[in-house]
Amino acid sequence: MGSGRGGWYAYDFIDNRGHRSAEHILPEHQNIGVGSVLPALLGARHVFLVAQCDPERSLVLSWRLPSGKYQTTWAFVLEQPEPDRTRLIVRGRVAPGYHPYGLPEWLAVPIGRLAHFIMQRKQLLGIARRAESHYVTTPR
Numbered sequence: 652m653g654s655g656r657g658g659w660y661a662y663d664f665i666d667n668r669g670h671r672s673a674e675h676i677l678p679e680h681q682n683i684g685v686g687s688v689l690p691a692l693l694g695a696r697h698v699f700l701v702a703q704c705d706p707e708r709s710l711v712l713s714w715r716l717p718s719g720k721y722q723t724t725w726a727f728v729l730e731q732p733e734p735d736r737t738r739l740i741v742r743g744r745v746a747p748g749y750h751p752y753g754l755p756e757w758l759a760v761p762i763g764r765l766a767h768f769i770m771q772r773k774q775l776l777g778i779a780r781r782a783e784s785h786y787v788t789t790p791r
Contacts, residue, residue, distance in 0.1 A: 653689030653691075654670075654691060655670075657673035659672060659774060661774040666692060668692065668693045668694075674781060683701055683704060685701050688700060691714075697714070700715065702724065709726065711724055712724065721746055723745045723749070725742075725744075726743075727741050728740045741774075
């Protein structure tokens, strides 16, 4: 994931400057670990850093303030409830004092939640489409 990498699989015209998100795994971007940088936008100084990474199980991205405190975290967790099924659970959180672009917190939080919901839904639909297109299901 990341702008200039595989993309964010959501609305590319918004968060990838019109560059299409990858439709397949890009081997050159598979080696990430704690501290790896995932740019939020092409050419942007603002980045997500990998805060936690357990390959094939979880990925936690963080956005830190200049003070080093976490401003946001974005967790992706895979669960396998049955041998042939995988569930992706995603959770985004913001710390108190969240006010991007100078917006007051009382306004930034509801706008941020709505924007995240819209982008996250599109991202999850895109991930599901990509994952499911690589497998042929057979009736049981």
